[in-house]
Amino acid sequence: MTAGPRPGLGCVGAPRLLAGLDRAARLDREAHLAVHGTLPRQCLEELVTLADEIDLRGRGGAGFPFARKLRAVARSARGRDGLTAVVVNGSEGEPSCLKDTALLLHAPHLVLDGALLAAGALGAEEVAVAVTRPDVEQSVREAVAERGPAGRRVRVARLPERFVTGEGTALVDGLNGGAALPSGQKVRTSERGLGGLPTLLSNTETFAQLAVAARLGAREYRTAGLPAEPGTVLLTVAGSTVVEVPTGASLSYVLQLCGAEPGQGVLVGGYHGRWLDPGSARAAQVSRQALAALGAVLGAGAVLPLPEDTCxxxxxxxxxxxxxxxxxxxxxxxxxxxxxxxxxxxxxxxxxxxxxxxxxxxxxxxxxxxxxxxxxxxxxxxxxxxxxxxxxxxxxxxLGSGCGRRVLGALPLPRDESPERLVVDWTLCRGHGLCVDVLPDVVRLDADGYPAEASMAVPARLRPKALRAVRRCPALALRIQG
Known part of the structure; x- marks a missing residue:
């Protein structure tokens, strides 16, 4: 698997999470300490108070209050001999979002600081960092090694790169050695997560924000952003540029900074997000409350303007x-x-x-x-x-008239890197349809019940199912072609 796209970086106002990256492509341990200084230790009560005072919320999409997560893990741990774990969700399965990738590639120590700070407050023996990209994995492993003995309780694991990997139960099951798939069970990781222990699970940016706030203190942290939503937030604009902005910033200005316009509309929150019309996008502020008033969600911070020349x-x-x-x-x-x-x-x-x-x-x-x-x-x-x-x-x-415009791929999707394809021999195919039963993610049937395409890309993770489809075809009309 090749590395994915590397995001460009930008900021509105003074950077916090991205501080120092105007002078270095990646902050190693020494450069990190020179930019951010040493990390103060905090007990659990101090950390909970800090998270409450700055209203720190998960930056992975759900926006759950971080202080409540800390309290829930600590409460569950009382009946488990005090044993807990911490998990950093660094899996970005959505191609429209690259902010966590940017942090782990360029400022990994800030993320590790936040995770280890929380682990220390909870008394957790293990911190697991889950990633999906090989270049991100390498960057985090290098950062762990740079910490020497202090990094020994940090485990880095690379899980399958897919959209659902970042779901809480999928992530934990993958780290526990199982399939990285949602369990379908309503199990809180704060009750049972990594190794069956009460687990604090949050995404990369959340832990980085925690590390910044611990250094600044609540009062200084709140000098940026809105009173009700203090601090900064990372946005991924057009699937290519990660920008740190204070909450309350103009969404239109952020787009302009990245060389974009609202165009036909702006998708905010990624592929589980909502569309803003151009007028709403020009009036919108970057905040949960402001976007909610417009019927949108900030989610994981993906901002996707749709150009005028695409369908x-x-x-x-x-x-x-x-x-x-x-x-x-x-x-x-x-x-x-x-x-x-x-x-x-x-x-x-x-x-x-x-x-x-x-x-x-x-x-x-x-x-x-x-x-x-x-x-x-x-x-x-x-x-x-x-x-x-x-x-x-x-x-x-x-109704058949259409718009006459091409589909330019303005909404980013991964490049298909699979060298293998499922190929249909039309001289043999009889439209039995068993192939779609085995491989619904790849095969589609047309109105007559035949495969809609003669050649279909097979992702590497679906190769076993593709082989099963070939074997099950009664007419021997399928083959896998490299």
Missing amino acids: PAGEVARVTRWMARESAGQCGPCVRGLPALADVLEDSVRGGGRAALEAVEARLRAVRGRGACSHPDGTSQFVASALSAFPEEFRDHA
Whole structure:
């Protein structure tokens, strides 16, 4: 597996998380201490008070109060001989978000500081850092080694690079040696996580913010940003540039700084996020409350402006298909529902008529609230938000007129690096359809029940299923081609 894209960096105002990176591409231990200074120790009560006073919330998307997580882990540990663990979620399975990657590549010690500070306060013996990219893994391992004996309780693990890996139970199961897939069980990691212990799990930026706040103190930390949402936040703009901004900054100004405009609209919060129309995007502030008032969510900080020269309907259909393929494949709404949603959405974009648009609405209703994790709900909300933001576009496409614009890939997706493809021999295929039963993430059937494509990319993780599909084909019409 090759390394993914390396983000550009920028800031509005004085940087905190990205401090020093204007002079060095990566802060090693010595440079880190020169920029940030030594990290003060804090007991659990002090750390909880600090997190409360700055209203520190998880920066992975859910925005859960960090102080409540600390209290919950400590409370669970009382009945477990005080044993706890800390997990850093550095897995960014969504291509529209690169902020955690930026921190772990360029300022890994800031993240380790926050994780080890929390571990010290909780008395945790192990800190696990979960990543998905090889270059990120190397950077974190180097940072751990640079810490000498102090880094011995830090474990770095690389998990499969997929959208659902970052879900809490998937991450913990992967670190525990199992499959990195959502369990479907409502188990709080604060009660049972790494090795079965009460576990503090939060994402990379959250721990970095904690390390900054511990050095500055609550009063100084609150000098940046809004009174109700103090501090800074990292945004990934257009899937390529990570910008640190104080809360309350103008979203339009951030886009301008990155050489972008609101265009036809702005997707905020990534592929489980919401669309803002151009007017709302120009008026929006970067804050949870301000965006919520506009019907949007900050989420993990992905900001995706849609240029004027690309097709909105085609962009949304393309992402929906990828999201369907990124499911855990463990429950009906993912295995059947999301591929079916992608099918009818593509059909409507190709001119399937009003019936096709009605079928999209029906599929949205069919997957909502029924998944083992939040992936079906998030994906359906992404599509529903797009239908609301671009109603004329989807209507015109469904009725056959379309917009005449190409799909430029403005909404970023990973490059298909798989060297293997599942190939159909049309002289043998009889449309039995067994292949889609085995491999729904890869094979789609057309209206006549035959594979919709003659050659389909096979991700490496799905190769065993592709081999099974080849073996099960009664007509021997399938083969894997390198």
